[in-house]
Amino acid sequence: MFNCKECEERLYTFLDRELDEAEQREVREHLDRCPPCVDRFRFEGNVLHAIGAIGRKGGCPDEARKRILRACGKEALI
Numbered sequence: 001m002f003n004c005k006e007c008e009e010r011l012y013t014f015l016d017r018e019l020d021e022a023e024q025r026e027v028r029e030h031l032d033r034c035p036p037c038v039d040r041f042r043f044e045g046n047v048l049h050a051i052g053a054i055g056r057k058g059g060c061p062d063e064a065r066k067r068i069l070r071a072c073g074k075e076a077l078i
C-alpha cells in the first residue's frame with residue numbers, strides 16, 4: 001500500500017484519472033485509511049476544478065495553473 005508521500009506524489013495523476021487501475025486502487029485504499037490525505041485530495045480536486053474554470057474563461061490555463069500552484073505553495077508541481 002502507498003504511504004502518504006507516495007499517495008501525494010500521485011495526487012495530480014489520480015485527479016487527472018491517468019493512473020493505471022492498480023495504482024488507482026492503491027491510492028483509494030490509502031485514502032480509506034488516511035483522512036488527512038482525503039482532505040488534501042479534496043482540496044486539490046477543488047483547485048483543479050477552479051483551474052479548469054479559469055482556463056475556459058481566460059484561455060490561458062498554464063499561466064493560471066502556475067499562479068494557483070504558487071499560491072498554494074506547490075511550486076514543485078509546476
Ligand SMILES: [Zn+2]
Pocket residue numbers: 003004005007030034036037
Ligand atoms: Zn495519507
